[in-house]
Amino acid sequence: MTALPDTAEPEFTSLADKAYAEIRDRLIMLDIAPMTAIDDVALARSLEVGRTPVREALKRLEIDRLVISYPRRGTFATGVDITDLAYISDIRVQLEPLAARRAAEVAGAGVLAELRDLAETIDRIDVRTLDRDALMRWDLHVHRAIYAAAANPHLEDTLIRYDNLATRIFCLFLDRMSHFDQHVGEHSGLLRAIADRRADDAEQLARDHVLGFEKAIRQVV
Template identity: 70%
Template sequence: MTVASRQLEQASVSLADRAYAALQDKLIMLDIPPMAPIDDVAVAESLGVGRTPVREALKRLEVDRLVISYPRRGTFATAVDITDLAYISEIRVQLEPLAARRAAENSNEKIRAELADLADKLQHNDIRSLGRNELMHWDLRVHRAIYRAAGNPHLEDTLVRYNNLATRIFCLFLDRITHFDRHIGEHIGLLRAIAKGESTEAERIARDHVTGFEAAIRAIV
């Protein structure tokens, strides 16, 4: 492969990553509503990229169960089905505590300091004043920081995927959830436990966080 062709390939991958990140965010936040059609031409134009990177991004998003493609019909955002909550929670209740424990046991001083700083920032935020998307982005930011701190890329990839699906459910019912600030506030204790290396406490909080989320959703449906 020539230098020019290698650079072209890298540029294409970069554009596909950009399209993937942009579409993923819109799908998670329900800015692209469940079952809405996705026009790859319109997406390409809005992002200023070609159709090929968008198609590559859509293939990845289909693996993530965020979009679904039908022959001769096109690509659509997947439905948000409340019956999936039990399946998602069954996986998360096992893996979230594992990630929290690993992060508490294995993360270095730099990562611990970053998690403690994230806890400080979250504590000083007026959670009730945050908009819907800002609130959800905080939730995603905390979870993804913990997954990274666990130091297992396969565990991280799996948890990101299922947390994305859980976040779509969260977004769907956010306006009806009471004490959502308490749910977000639980992150502070979790981050501090990890930063202090308290693996058993971090594991417990992570497990309670997942089961509490499922219970909160089930209470309103």
């Protein structure tokens, strides 16, 4: 069985942080379906936290455009609108290459070794055997590893936000995509370019990856 990326629960600094991370992941993976009303009582119960941390988390998730609140109606998961793909890609096509280049230029030897190990792990995976959740977990894991390696917290936060929105679109249309394995397989080459400090190659591969994703989605819409 293919090992999944390490998803051990991090040490949260507050219950609100814990609620935020877990609700965010449910929204990203469409476990909370788009346009669904958010039941904060049920969420608090399932997360084993109080309603206050959940409400604080939902405020943060509204900034992330993952939920939306209406006066007297409540809070809902945002819809997944395909017209947003172009807007998201406009941002990612600029910032993903920047993060890849920066990671290749500034990451320490230990971080680069971890990225190389990650590339070797991906090479051993038969992506076609992964279910949707496992596939998405790998995709998120790789992108977040690159963002962290870029060592710019503001860039990292921004990219995570837009990668989350892109992942919701990916999840929605994954079943229609015939070559999704190629998209995930591109991660290996990108990680190796960064690990080898080939900044120009890393930048171009990251750009191609974002553009390829947008093209693949549009072909099945």
